[in-house]
Amino acid sequence: MTGTPAPQHRSPRWDDDTRPDPPAVGGERETLGAVLDWHRATFELKCAGLTPRQLSERAVPPSGLSLHGILRHLAGVERWWFRIQFAGEDVPLLHYSDAEPDQDFDDLDGDVDEAFAVWRAECARSRQITAAAASLEETGIRKWTGDPVSLRRILVDMIAEYARHNGHADLLRERIDGSAGM
Template sequence: MDGTPAPRHYAPRWDGDDRPAPPSVGSERETLSAVLDWHRDTFELKCAGLSSDQLSERAVPPSTMSLHGLVRHLAGVERWWFRIQFAGEDLPLLHYSDDDPDQDFDSLDGDTDEAFAVWRAECEHSRRVTAAALSLDETGTRKRTGEPISLRRILVDMIAEYARHNGHADLLRERLDGATGM
């Protein structure tokens, strides 16, 4: 031990937090997949227990962001990166068109339970795509540039995407009902 004392005060946990901790030691695939799942679980935890109206509330004006919009956005991001760009599936985009690129946040029509079901289904597809890959070195094709992109890079970028939006979810949730925690 280096003599540095461990801190006594840690960030508070959410009530009902049953997220499995990512492994402290593991393969690259196990670690990256577990950290991404931890972030997915964190997002869901930050949305838990809220009404449909609360989930759809744009609680931090002038931003149009809401938790409902975030779940729609994240479902689209999961589909885009894992299924369309990496696996090469020919699927429609979710909550996006070139004519209306901000549908995920601006058009909050539809049931929030359905939005979460779509997001969970896209996360499951992403997990299957990741598990089926023989190596994190396997590549898909970036639609924007035509260049290859590795599954490793996609996993890292998705962790960053969720980390960023979990920060947004923190602020939205605190504004909605005062709940805080990691």
């Protein structure tokens, strides 16, 4: 192979990283699903090995973010986009009310293991809903506008949501115990 040589150094990976890389070549549905799952696994990896107290630590003042709060938020986002808006399921919102819109981030009294179980269940349900859709063009209804929203758009928005919060998780984890890596 000629041309520009491959770089010798890459971003450090976590020692116990078992995430499968998303496909470098593949169809749109396969690629979007794999990238979203990679981001889900990335968030879980950023939380691995920490105590409940550490997961609830607001480690980057003045921000009130914690890994536990982001976990609760991501479970709610999974439910909101896939179950409520796309599939039209009549299920309650998680960790949100109009009176307390930030309770996902602010109310960290709950059990962290239970929060992980809820998040994993919501991710599994999101995968089922995605797999059952005939195409990425299928639509759900945006609750705040009544307009249609495609599964494709939801997947792209969810990838962006996880990417944003994985960046937060990077900073939090590094402040908590010095761990870093992609």
